[in-house]
Amino acid sequence: MKNEIIKIKSLSFKYRKKGKQVLKNIDLNVKKGEIFGLLGPNGAGKTTLFHILFTLLKPFRGKIMINDMSLEKNPVEIRKLISVMFQDSKLDKELSGYQTLDFYAKLLRVPNRKKNILWVADFMGLKKELHKKVDTYSGGMKRRLELARCFFTKPKIMLLDEPTTRLDPLVRRKIWDYLKIINKKYGVTIILTTHYTEEADYLCNRIAILDEGKIIKLGSPSELKSSFNINFVKIKAGTEVNIIVSWLKPKNWVKNLVCEDSEIKFILLNPKKNLNSLLAFVNKLDSKVISFECTSLSLDELFIKYVEKGKRK
Amino acid sequence: MNGPIIAIIQRNIRVYFPLIVILSSIISFPSLVLILTLLGVDKLIKLNLGTTYSLFLIPGLICLTILNHSSLVGIGLINDKKRSYQLLKVLPISRLSIILGTFLGVIIMEIIGVIPLIILISVLSGKLALINYLLVLFYIVLLSIGFFGFFFSLSIFLKRGIIFSRISSTIILLFTFVSGVFYSISKLPPLLKFIALLNPITYGADAIRYSLLGVHEINLVFSLIVLVLFSAITLLITLYLFNSKWAR
Numbered sequence: 001m002k003n004e005i006i007k008i009k010s011l012s013f014k015y016r017k018k019g020k021q022v023l024k025n026i027d028l029n030v031k032k033g034e035i036f037g038l039l040g041p042n043g044a045g046k047t048t049l050f051h052i053l054f055t056l057l058k059p060f061r062g063k064i065m066i067n068d069m070s071l072e073k074n075p076v077e078i079r080k081l082i083s084v085m086f087q088d089s090k091l092d093k094e095l096s097g098y099q100t101l102d103f104y105a106k107l108l109r110v111p112n113r114k115k116n117i118l119w120v121a122d123f124m125g126l127k128k129e130l131h132k133k134v135d136t137y138s139g140g141m142k143r144r145l146e147l148a149r150c151f152f153t154k155p156k157i158m159l160l161d162e163p164t165t166r167l168d169p170l171v172r173r174k175i176w177d178y179l180k181i182i183n184k185k186y187g188v189t190i191i192l193t194t195h196y197t198e199e200a201d202y203l204c205n206r207i208a209i210l211d212e213g214k215i216i217k218l219g220s221p222s223e224l225k226s227s228f229n230i231n232f233v234k235i236k237a238g239t240e241v242n243i244i245v246s247w248l249k250p251k252n253w254v255k256n257l258v259c260e261d262s263e264i265k266f267i268l269l270n271p272k273k274n275l276n277s278l279l280a281f282v283n284k285l286d287s288k289v290i291s292f293e294c295t296s297l298s299l300d301e302l303f304i305k306y307v308e309k310g311k312r313k
Numbered sequence: 314m315n316g317p318i319i320a321i322i323q324r325n326i327r328v329y330f331p332l333i334v335i336l337s338s339i340i341s342f343p344s345l346v347l348i349l350t351l352l353g354v355d356k357l358i359k360l361n362l363g364t365t366y367s368l369f370l371i372p373g374l375i376c377l378t379i380l381n382h383s384s385l386v387g388i389g390l391i392n393d394k395k396r397s398y399q400l401l402k403v404l405p406i407s408r409l410s411i412i413l414g415t416f417l418g419v420i421i422m423e424i425i426g427v428i429p430l431i432i433l434i435s436v437l438s439g440k441l442a443l444i445n446y447l448l449v450l451f452y453i454v455l456l457s458i459g460f461f462g463f464f465f466s467l468s469i470f471l472k473r474g475i476i477f478s479r480i481s482s483t484i485i486l487l488f489t490f491v492s493g494v495f496y497s498i499s500k501l502p503p504l505l506k507f508i509a510l511l512n513p514i515t516y517g518a519d520a521i522r523y524s525l526l527g528v529h530e531i532n533l534v535f536s537l538i539v540l541v542l543f544s545a546i547t548l549l550i551t552l553y554l555f556n557s558k559w560a561r
Contacts, residue, residue, distance in 0.1 A: 054403045079405040090400040094328045106320035107406055 005157060005189050006030035006053070011062035013048055022048045024213040026062070030191055035183050037204035038193040041307055045213040046193040047087060050161045054084050067156065083155035085146050087162045093135035097126055097145050100134060104149050120152035124178065140171030147175065151182055158182070160192040164199060176203055197299035211307050225296050231271040232295050233278070235264045240288040247281060268294065317406040321414025322421065324397070329389045330422045338382070338426040342374040343433045360497055362528045371434045372521035373494035375427045376514050379456045380488060382423050384481040387464030391474045408556055415465070416458060423457040424450070434525050441525065448524035455540045456517045462547025469554045493518045498530055513543040
């Protein structure tokens with residue numbers, strides 16, 4: 001498909017010839033202009049996959065095409081298209097923010113160097129501190145400087161390995177907003193790894209859950225959330241608890257029914273089919289129901305469920 | 314010279330040679346020579362080479378400065394291989410540009426570091442001709458490539474700066490102690506003389522001594538061959554290791 005900017009086919013990788021496979025037969029396509037998230041626990045193979053995409057490691061087996069070019073045959077050409085952010089900071093604390101950006105501008109032969117540096121510093125909210133040493137920057141400022149370094153060459157693809165790890169929630173949200181603008185306004189395809197499910201949920205158009213070197217689930221956040229096909233229901237019912245419990249008990253789409261005081265909690269299986277009859281029953285009870293709450297799985301719970309399911313297999 | 318090479322030279326000078334390092338290398342060794350001269354070391358140690366001991370010492374100290382700077386950058390590279398240099402590897406610039414930028418940055422700083430010693434020797438020994446300066450520059454470049462290549466390669470194998478530091482200080486001690494840096498090799502016992510002749514710094518010190526003072530103890534052509542070979546081999550090893558093992 002023309003719309004796909006990264007195509008990964010049957011990718012396997014191991015660090016040593018006879019070593020354990022870190023990536024196992026991965027098939028993955030990333031569409032042009034999307035924000036794609038790789039979600040997985042520690043040691044799932046996210047960083048290894050990224051290091052292969054960064055052209056630092058060679059795949060053991062399989063094929064990767066980036067912008068219709070083979071990664072194996074055209075690493076230098078591909079490096080011109082991508083911009084990478086490693087998990088750990090690669091900044092020189094001895095340099096100032098300006099010197100850092102100037103270094104990369106010279107390396108990458110960015111035209112109108114000074115103008116571009118000032119523009120990107122302004123865009124990332126770093127203009128005031130630009131001439132201060134990186135050593136004096138906060139964690140969030142360092143990450144924004146790295147993001148500025150990645151972005152000011154206007155790459156086609158940005159590969160970000162855990163871009164918000166170790167940042168506080170406010171700074172994290174700020175970085176997310178920058179990423180959204182970079183993606184929406186400038187059309188940059190962004191692929192990021194994370195173990196923050198809320199980050200993947202907020203930012204990504206699609207998510208792949210990676211565990212033990214395999215992709216165990218792929219889809220949009222809403223697709224993934226509905227894929228388990230269950231809802232959590234909480235009913236607060238005053239004095240009529242027993243009527244509701246005796247109505248729910250025989251239903252085969254009700255699981256883990258718990259009743260504490262006047263509150264009933266259960267898992268609703270196949271909500272698409274059964275939610276209407278539940279709502280009809282609750283409506284009939286009318287004023288006897290104090291509150292009714294029905295929620296789907298959060299991405300966090302979903303992530304844990306998938307990883308646990310994978311382990312059981 | 315292209316943009317990336319200049320960028321790497323500038324970055325490395327900023328990162329590896331802060332002002333304190335430059336000042337200490339500019340002040341320390343020339344002061345040592347002056348103090349030794351004032352203390353009358355030339356009367357105490359007599360050489361049969363037609364020069365005083367303090368003048369004889371300066372070329373050795375030039376070599377020692379080169380060794381120190383090379384080892385200093387080697388320690389820096391241990392940290393850098395998982396930092397900026399890992400990033401450099403994924404940028405669209407050639408590996409050769411990275412190596413050239415790194416070596417040239419070190420060579421420039423070696424030259425700046427030894428300028429005070431060269432000024433001192435020209436003041437103490439009388440007027441030096443342009444050819445003397447060019448010759449010494451040539452040998453400084455050769456020695457810088459050789460020693461920096463050696464420490465660069467060492468930094469590829471080691472993971473911790475503290476271990477590198479211990480190993481490099483032992484190597485520097487051995488390199489300088491059993492060599493022609495501090496004393497004439499003709500005065501060494503046969504076994505130590507044999508070991509000194511296996512040491513490239515002996516040839517470097519002798520060649521620089523000839524360039525600046527016109528005295529030498531080893532055949533000059535042989536010294537040149539040894540130094541060219543030493544530099545070429547370490548440069549090739551560095552290139553090979555950088556492409557195969559570095560920054561993984």
